[in-house]
Amino acid sequence: MNKCIASKSCNQRSRPLSDESQPNLIELTADIVSAYVQKNALPVAGLPDLIANVNLALAQIRNPAASEQEAQKPAVNPKRSVFPDYIVSLEDGKKYKSLKRHLHTAHDMSPEEYREKWGLPKDYPMVAPNYSAARSALAKSLGLGKKTTSVSRKKAATKRKAKV
Numbered sequence: 335m336n337k338c339i340a341s342k343s344c345n346q347r348s349r350p351l352s353d354e355s356q357p358n359l360i361e362l363t364a365d366i367v368s369a370y371v372q373k374n375a376l377p378v379a380g381l382p383d384l385i386a387n388v389n390l391a392l393a394q395i396r397n398p399a400a401s402e403q404e405a406q407k408p409a410v411n412p413k414r415s416v417f418p419d420y421i422v423s424l425e426d427g428k429k430y431k432s433l434k435r436h437l438h439t440a441h442d443m444s445p446e447e448y449r450e451k452w453g454l455p456k457d458y459p460m461v462a463p464n465y466s467a468a469r470s471a472l473a474k475s476l477g478l479g480k481k482t483t484s485v486s487r488k489k490a491a492t493k494r495k496a497k498v
Contacts, residue, residue: 363389418464424452431465
């Protein structure tokens with residue numbers, strides 16, 4: 335990967351960096367902050383935040399593995415993610431009635447992978463409780479999920495024979 339920086343030492347021209355000649359993170363931070371302050375008005379109270387943000391950004395670029403580990407924190411506390419009308423995704427912190435489709439389309443995960451990633455129990459719901467109850471009531475009102483009895487099977491069979 336060819337990296338370039340602009341600094342006073344190279345007369346404002348870009349120069350490629352090899353792994354051996356990479357400048358110190360503090361030097362890079364100082365160069366970037368000084369260039370920003372020269373071109374932009376910044377209150378004195380904002381300078382420490384600017385320095386910290388630039389330093390953090392450069393550190394994440396240099397060590398991407400550290401930023402990936404930080405990304406493994408859930409967006410919300412898992413204990414506070416299940417509500418009667420919605421479930422909050424630990425991946426992005428958004429509210430959903432059903433997580434299964436969201437996990438598959440947005441994060442390419444199965445519910446099992448999601449539970450494993452966040453250390454959730456196997457019975458952790460993927461659907462909001464009220465939504466599940468409403469769907470269950472609808473299915474029951476339509477007569478779905480009922481087993482046919484042997485008597486009703488015999489009646490249906492005799493009706494079919496009688497029509498033929």
